[in-house]
Each structure stands twice: as structure tokens, then as C-alpha cells.
Amino acid sequence: MEETRGVRRGARWYHAPVPSPAPISLAPFPRRINVEPTNHCNQRCRLCPRLGFTRPLGFMSSALFERIADECAGHDTALWLHFLGEPLLHRELVPMLRYAKAAGVARVGLSTNGVALRGAVADALLTAGLDRLECSIDAGDRAGYRAARGRDHWERVVRNVQDFLRAKRERGLAAPVTSIQFMRTPEVEAQLGALVEAWRPHLGPRDFVMTIDPAPFGDAIDVEPRAPHAPRPPCAWLFSSLMILQDGAVTMCGADWDAHAPLGHLGDGGTIAQIWRGAEAERRRRAHLAGRFEEAGPCGSCRDWRLADGSGYRNALEESDARRGAAAGAAR
Numbered sequence: 535m536e537e538t539r540g541v542r543r544g545a546r547w548y549h550a551p552v553p554s555p556a557p558i559s560l561a562p563f564p565r566r567i568n569v570e571p572t573n574h575c576n577q578r579c580r581l582c583p584r585l586g587f588t589r590p591l592g593f594m595s596s597a598l599f600e601r602i603a604d605e606c607a608g609h610d611t612a613l614w615l616h617f618l619g620e621p622l623l624h625r626e627l628v629p630m631l632r633y634a635k636a637a638g639v640a641r642v643g644l645s646t647n648g649v650a651l652r653g654a655v656a657d658a659l660l661t662a663g664l665d666r667l668e669c670s671i672d673a674g675d676r677a678g679y680r681a682a683r684g685r686d687h688w689e690r691v692v693r694n695v696q697d698f699l700r701a702k703r704e705r706g707l708a709a710p711v712t713s714i715q716f717m718r719t720p721e722v723e724a725q726l727g728a729l730v731e732a733w734r735p736h737l738g739p740r741d742f743v744m745t746i747d748p749a750p751f752g753d754a755i756d757v758e759p760r761a762p763h764a765p766r767p768p769c770a771w772l773f774s775s776l777m778i779l780q781d782g783a784v785t786m787c788g789a790d791w792d793a794h795a796p797l798g799h800l801g802d803g804g805t806i807a808q809i810w811r812g813a814e815a816e817r818r819r820r821a822h823l824a825g826r827f828e829e830a831g832p833c834g835s836c837r838d839w840r841l842a843d844g845s846g847y848r849n850a851l852e853e854s855d856a857r858r859g860a861a862a863g864a865a866r
């Protein structure tokens with residue numbers, strides 16, 4: 535399978551593989567694993583399903599994380615330390631990042647809402663070996679931020695992220711490649727050009743602004759992803775990536791955000807490789823290849839798979855540059 539198109543500046547590994555038109559093939563080991571350091575959060579985002587959790591809240595143990603990192607180190611796997619929750623709330627996050635890089639994990643990144651991105655933690659993230667940092671902003675002003683994220687953190691978050699970018703620039707650091715992220719809602723779409731220009735002066739040479747199309751998370755969030763390929767293809771995520779939740783449950787994807795149909799559990803003593811090639815994962819993949827999606831856990835009624843071709847992840851800085859270039863060309 536190929537990597538998805540066009541997110542520049544070192545960020546391509548974060549995005550999902552393209553399932554079509556390339557024939558789908560099973561990665562020998564997950565190419566990307568989302569690890570959930572914690573599912574606690576300090577915000578209440580409108581487009582996040584976590585307020586509906588029935589699974590317990592908690593923090594991943596360092597011992598479990600180190601097992602995960604050790605196993606991933608033998609593969610070309612990107613570890614993304616975020617799923618539903620704010621990773622910077624985990625007191626051992628920085629040691630975990632350092633451990634993963636020292637163990638030899640190829641690429642390590644995370645998403646943060648930026649509320650705690652300051653002081654010693656921000657400083658440590660500049661030196662922990664982190665490859666990618668995604669800062670979720672989601673709005674262009676205080677009112678929009680509060681509406682999107684349910685908390686009055688606008689000034690604090692913008693200041694934290696700008697200070698982080700400045701510190702990175704002043705130290706001449708190329709990493710972590712940092713993106714400013716906006717959910718591509720109609721409100722954001724309407725002001726996207728201004729948002730990009732507001733952040734442009736703060737970005738380093740490889741940093742960028744990105745948008746993510748909102749996901750339905752099964753049927754938890756009332757959004758409709760763009761029209762699917764026809765006919766429906768096997769889901770690329772089932773063949774390329776996994777989620778490992780804070781308690782060690784292993785799930786297929788974000789659609790199973792409350793872990794109703796896990797593929798396995800690392801607390802049972804097994805390995806990621808065993809779960810990845812295990813009977814349940816293989817059964818669900820066979821169902822997909824045969825077009826019998828309803829036999830594969832929550833896949834039958836799922837709409838999230840429409841985002842698995844990576845097209846919902848867009849580099850808004852590149853889009854803006856392309857528009858500028860086209861306008862300059864037309865004016866000549």
C-alpha cells in the first residue's frame with residue numbers, strides 16, 4: 535500500500551494509507567499505532583465522543599508503554615501517543631517519549647490541546663526526541679474556541695503554542711515538526727485563509743497548518759463524512775493500524791472509541807503481533823475482503839471508514855500557498 539498524498543514537511547507518516555485504487559494489502563505489523571496515555575481530559579470538545587465513555591478512565595502504566603515501545607522498535611511503525619484524552623496530563627509522558635526513542639521506535643508523535651504545553655513540560659518536549667507535535671486549536675477567537683472545545687482556554691493555549699514555536703525556533707530545532715490543527719467545520723472553513731495567515735509568522739520551516747474532517751466515531755457524533763468510493767472498499771485502517779487504549783485494550787480504530795469490540799488485550803500477556811495476526815483480526819479482514827462488513831464487529835454500520843483514505847487530513851498551509859500561486863499567475 536502507498537502512503538497518502540501531500541502533507542508536506544515531514545508529516546506524511548501520520549496519515550492513513552490510501553486503500554483505493556491500490557489493492558489493499560496487510561502490513562506485516564501495524565504501520566501506525568495510536569497509544570492512549572490517558573483518557574482523562576481537561577476540555578469538553580463538541581466533536582469528541584469521550585463524554586459518552588462507559589469504559590473506565592485511567593492512565594497507562596509505564597510498564598505497559600515500555601512493552602509497546604519495545605515491540606514497535608523492531609518495526610517501521612509510527613507511535614502516536616494520543617487517542618481520546620489529553621496526553622500531557624500523564625505525569626510520565628516525557629519519560630515515556632524518551633523511552634520510546636531510546637528503544638528505537640522509528641517515529642513518535644502526539645496531539646495536545648496545548649493547555650499544559652508550558653514550563654518544564656514544553657521544554658522537555660523540545661528535547662525528548664519527539665518527531666511530531668500536533669496542537670489542536672480549532673478556532674480563531676475566544677468565542678469560537680469556547681463553542682468548539684467547551685472551555686475558556688483560548689488566550690492560554692494560543693500563548694502556549696506560540697511560546698513553544700518561538701523556543702523551538704530560537705534553539706534552531708527542526709523537531710518536533712509542529713502543526714496547528716483545526717477541525718474542518720463550516721465555521722473554520724469560512725475563515726481558514728485568515729487562520730493560516732495568523733499562524734504563518736509563527737511557523738518554522740517544516741511546520742504547517744492542517745485541518746481534519748470531523749469523524750462520526752461510529753454514531754456518536756452527528757457528522758456525515760464525504761461520499762464514499764463506490765463500491766465500498768475494505769477499510770484501510772483494519773489492514774494498517776491499531777489503537778491501544780490506556781488499560782491495554784487493543785481496538786481496530788476510532789469508531790470503536792468505547793471499546794465494545796476489542797481485538798484483544800495486552801493485559802492478557804500477549805503481544806501486539808499476536809493480536810495483529812490473531813484469529814479475530816484475520817476474521818474481520820476476511821469479512822471486509824468479501825464485502826461482508828456486517829460480520830466485522832462495528833464495521834457494518836460504520837461511516838468512519840470513509841476517512842481512511844487520508845483525504846480528510848489536509849495541509850491548509852499548502853492549500854493557501856497554492857491559491858496564492860494561482861492568483862499571482864493569473865495576475866501576470
Ligand code: SF4
Nearest residue numbers: 769787789833836839
Ligand atoms: S470499517 Fe469502521 S469500524 Fe471497521 S475498521 Fe474501518 S473505521 Fe473501524
